[in-house]
Amino acid sequence: MQAATIKLFLVHGSPSGLRTAELSNWSGKAVAAPRTEISSLLKREELTSPGFYFLTGVDPDSGDRAIYIGEAENVANRLKAHSSKDFWNSVTVFVSKDENLTKAHIRYLEGILIEKANNNGSAVVVNSVNSGAKLPESDAADMDIFLEKCLQLLPVLGVSYFNEKIDPVSDSKELLYCKIKGLIATGKRTANGFLVFEGSQAVLEHRPSAVHSIKKRELLIDKGFLKKDGDYFVFLKDIEFGSPSTAARVVRGGASNGLTAWKNSKGVSLKELEENET
Template sequence: MAAQRRGASIRIFLIDGTPQGMRLVERIGWTGCCLSFSRSDYDRARHRAELQRSGVYVLVGADPQGARPVRIYIGEGEEVRTRLDTHVREKDFWSSAFVLTTKDDSLNKAHIRYLEARLIAMAQAAQIAAVENSTNPAALGRLSESETSDMEAYLDEALILLPLLGVTAFEIYDEPDASAAAQVTKNDQAQIAGRRYRLKTQLTEAEGYSDSRGFAVLAGALARREAKVMVPGYQKIREELIAERVLVGVNDQQYRLARTFIFDSPSSAASVLAGGSKNGRTEWKDDQGRTIRENEEATAASPA
């Protein structure tokens, strides 16, 4: 039987008493932790015990080239502080840091090199942030089977914490396994099926559904090549997807979506694919011809 996800309790300690200050994030039953702080707070953060331990870290800042909303750098250190001291002097782009370590300093050099390599590979695959790292360290495969399992378990926990702190660069989209529906009730199956929507306009054909991170459009969607007037923000997204070959040309009239992509809204998805401003809540329709708006209104009107 497939494992079911359970609720998780996360403890976020505001070290300075403010949400903008240093934060220590922990989870009950996990020896790991994450310390987050801004670059302006580094003078105080560098004296904390977490930075004197071995661990991995993620530096985040605006992408100077504008190719992505943010740029990140992933590193490791047997004493994280030593590496961050260097980055303060040599890297200008970052404004925030997120340090992943353990409360008992149980990560060794092989562990942190493995975690660094996995995080770099995940960030490069997700293509959400510009990755400052030029190469992926050849660290995978150097751990025993049991240690690899332990580090993968560590990553599972860390990847729950990072999005809570606004770090989404490692969120690789996986299409839900259709067989998973067999593990839920018939009512749940109906709800799952109701999330699938289709967009069909001139030269545009796509399938997608609402996701907790936005609106997911499945790989293989066809988009109109000729663009009309649209919201500047949508135009920028379209240009970036073309430049990054997420939208690739298939003929002189259409692009194809090379991989599943999560847009920030149904309207963003519809506009980018159709090459013109669209109201996604009325353009995307399910198998019964109902729009997203109609389904949302029906949900709101249903008995509690």
């Protein structure tokens, strides 16, 4: 991504409250707010325009981070319909300042974002379908550039589910290992949680009390991220979890304290490593 100047405006003065974000020389605009300020958000003129949005929160069943990605020709009206969804606690909206986003444009962007979120695997994607839309080549190129700017702003607004994952080779000295029954999973603490690397192994059988990990593992299996290989599971790609404990639960098949389950090559736990840093 190119260097950029970001203009943030805190509408009520709070960095976690209603706020807007813009990039220099860009026609887009982002508006974000916690659910507690949804009434103020819905009154904003920008939200009567076509746009796409992200509802973010926590999946009540698995305890993992969750995201819903939607689009609408009138975002404010569409958001009102999401009041029945109880998982989300914040919303981030993107619109165009020059009013050049069409229904086809926002459906195209929504489709790409849902696909990216599913492939990333760092959060439960609440969407049941992926609509998407085809665009003329020139329009698609313009929207790809628009999307790149959106992805640049999202982490600043607290939506980090689309971040590129780290290179495990260049950070090999920071690798951590979770071992159980002769199986080994390799991972690393990240700014967003914990990343388990491709090729890591996980136990095949769940523990009787493994309610949350069963659902998470089934989701990873359905997406083709976790596959049975003989008498264990293997990770087919890098997967970022919301916490070290969530990652450890999937690897070990039941409740686990990730701070003690993950250790470096010398056997020092993540908990000890973090305590030594403070």
